[in-house]
Amino acid sequence: MAAPPSDHPEIDWTKWEPAVRSPCPMINALANHHILPHNGRDITKEQAVKALTTSIKLDSGIANIFTLGALQGNPDHSKHTFDLDMVDKHGLIEHDVSLSRDDLMSGNNHSFNKEIFESVMATYGDNKETTLELASKARYDRLTACKKAHEAAGKHLEYGLKEFIFSYGETALFTAMLGDKKEGTCPIEYLRIFFEEERLPYKEGWKPPASPVTQSDMNHLIFGLLTAKAHKAAEASQVGLGTVQAVQAAVTSFLHAPSFCTIM
Template identity: 30%
Template structure:
């Protein structure tokens, strides 16, 4: 290898590192103020608490949320992430942005059988619920990690628990898909997207405190989380589950106008 080639390789490596480096001093965790808006998604709340999203939780556009997810988690703009970001606009009357608390609109992105929130029909579907989260927190006993198998078991256990508490819960393929995505999300961004294994303490801090566990040793994924590796992880969770749909076969995306009829866009 000649000197010029070595120089070019060193330059390219440095450029890649420069592009991927995050100034964590600018993204220290801060507890939200009483006036800051937060919603039912721990991932987006965490990004707001670290300043990747506006800390007040307001006026979030699709480009802003896609950049925040990539910067904070090294999660690329996958088809699922883009779709989720666009669906956020269905929860508000604003033309091109949403607030984090808008996402609590029942039936769009928010859903029954959450890993960390109560169902809409049972009361508070925005704030973290320790009792609900205990199903995940206590899963995979005897080891210090969660994995694909335990994630699938948690989905099944939460559904069984919720069926008792909320006989009107919605459990179509849409809700199941969102729940699988959420499970794959915590396994990948708090752990390893390839192995589907995440340390328990990282996951618990993520949900309970809505904080990136930097002090505990967490690091942003070195491998970009994208369509291929993330979809493979989702397939593993799905295959490990014995889920079956119940209730309505049609799974609409629902937008309830403040003073008007329900607008249904069938998916």
């Protein structure tokens, strides 16, 4: 799908009920565009992989990893399908420290939270594009806010190496999908539309990446985010590895055998 048809009807992107949606803006957008079943139900592996590879140009390997993760959310493993709200299972794909959703302890880790998202976007200020430095800072600022909220509530924040890699993988993914996967930038306008309206910003000028987003592209962006941040030592301590070098070694080992998919 290179572009919507010229007669594509105007859609109120917030009106999807009684269909179901996930905590992931990417797969929600595909359902909102009717690229995946609009009702969000009984999605097959073949449907999901085709949507991810043709509409947003993910490499087939990444698309398969993401889809296999989603399929694990169905409690009936004999069906080989998933509904979008099954992706909501905490610790499977969904995790704390989301850029657009509240943490599990809030009671609603599923729905878009405008207050949280605006706090993330404040990091970008008046910039028209994201950068690796600002995107990394936005992630860390969100982690800091979540940690404070958990401490105030007397709760433990679940944020170790797995969640750390998921988080930076998500930022790498939306950067590669919406912007320049080599430079690590994407238009702020596209980012807002993607998260707030859960649609692909075709009418604002977005086009799918010219070439598939590969694991190599993802690794390039993840390490760009890791090396760009000024808070390396503090986050290394948070994930329990102590030093920046230990974090980089652990991430390298993890990415050499990638088996993760992400929720933003």
